[in-house]
Amino acid sequence: MVLRKRLRKLVEAEEILILPGAYDALSAKLVQAAGFQAVYLTGYGQSASKLGEPDVGLMCMSEMAERTRDIAMAVDIPVACDADTGFGGPVNVIRTVREYERAGAAAIQLEDQTMPKKCGHMLGRQVVPAEEMAEKIRAAAAARGDPDFLIIARTDARTEHGIDEAIRRGRLYEEAGADIIFIESLETVDEMKRVNREIRKPTIANMVEGGRTPFLPARELQEIGYSAVIFPITTLYAAAKAVYDVLADLRENGTSAGSSDRMLCFREFNELIGLPAVRKIESGDLSAVRRDLL
Known part of the structure; x- marks a missing residue:
């Protein structure tokens, strides 16, 4: 319960909450190590890292729940999770x-x-009737056991149906019980400002490198009125580029020595993944045991 209460407070705070995306437990640990207060489990990243496939609905619920469990167990910060x-x-x-x-x-x-x-930044997306989604939100609110478990309602209506319909849906989902409203793929700053004028609940922005929405820094998003912002695929794209470059160097030169400055060393990586805590436990010092903060 502690982490859920913490996330609610972070969303309700005056300062915008930045949630980098995690595509697996290791990337979530990196988000925490970098000093962020929360992390976002990206469905796009789960499909890419587990299946090596695009984000087109291939992951099933049990797979996503398992990834959620892995990431939540790896960090001591709140995890907000994509559930498609x-x-x-x-x-x-x-x-x-x-x-x-x-x-x-x-x-x-x-x-x-x-x-x-x-x-949400691909073309060809279709949406269900708004009332059908509102019924899902009502069901989600009724199902949660912890009142601090936040429900984020996202609409993808903007691209095919326009900003008016997207805002109408956002307000309907507010009334249905969503805690945070996520209007995806807005295309101008004026649209982003309008959303934050007309939506009463906290709003979340989605910053996708190369996506459809203006790519703004967190401070500008806060000025517009957003309570939170996700950078869902930043870590994924950075990792893919870094690994590819190191592999290209290894293939060309037959050694990774020239790339060592772009890697964590053996000691640093072991510290990141928690080896010092394991060593303490092995010596009988149980103060290093992580407590269940949920």
């Missing part, structure tokens, strides 16, 4: 919420796309 469409109708959403909550999530994100869904 909830993996079905209201009955499916109830199970999804319970599984994510049991896995250690501090927040769940549900979107109004049809199944199979697509990444």
Whole structure:
């Protein structure tokens, strides 16, 4: 419960909350080590890292819940988790919420796309009727066991149906019980300002490198009115580029020695993944045992 309460307070605070994306437990540890107060489990990143496939609805609920559990166990900061469409109708959403909550999530994100869904910055996305999504939100609110478990309601209506419909849906999802409203793929700063004038609940922005939404720094998003911002694929793209470059160097030169300055060393990496705590426990010092903060 502690981490969920912490996330709620962070969202309600005056300063905008920055949530970098994590595509696995290791990247989540890096987010925490870099000093961020919360982390976002990206569905795009899970599909890429587990399946090596694009974000087109290939991950099932049990796979995503397992990834949620892995990441939540790896860090001591709140984890906000992408749950796509909830993996079905209201009955499916109830199970999804319970599984994510049991896995250690501090927040769940549900979107109004049809199944199979697509990444929110891809074209060709379709949305379900607004009332159908509102019913899912009501089901999610009823299913959670912890009142501090946040429900993020996302609409993908902007791209195909325009800003008016996207805001209408956002307000409907507010009324249905969502804690945070996420209007995806806004295309201008004026649209972003309008959303924050017309939506009463806290709002979240999505900063995707190369995506459809203006790419703004957190301080400007805060001035516009956002309570939180995710950078869902920053870590994924950075890791892919770094690994590719090191491998190219290894292939060309037959050694990784020339790339050592772009890597953590053996000691640094072992510290990152918690070896010192293991050594303490092995010596009988149980003060290093992590406590369940949820």
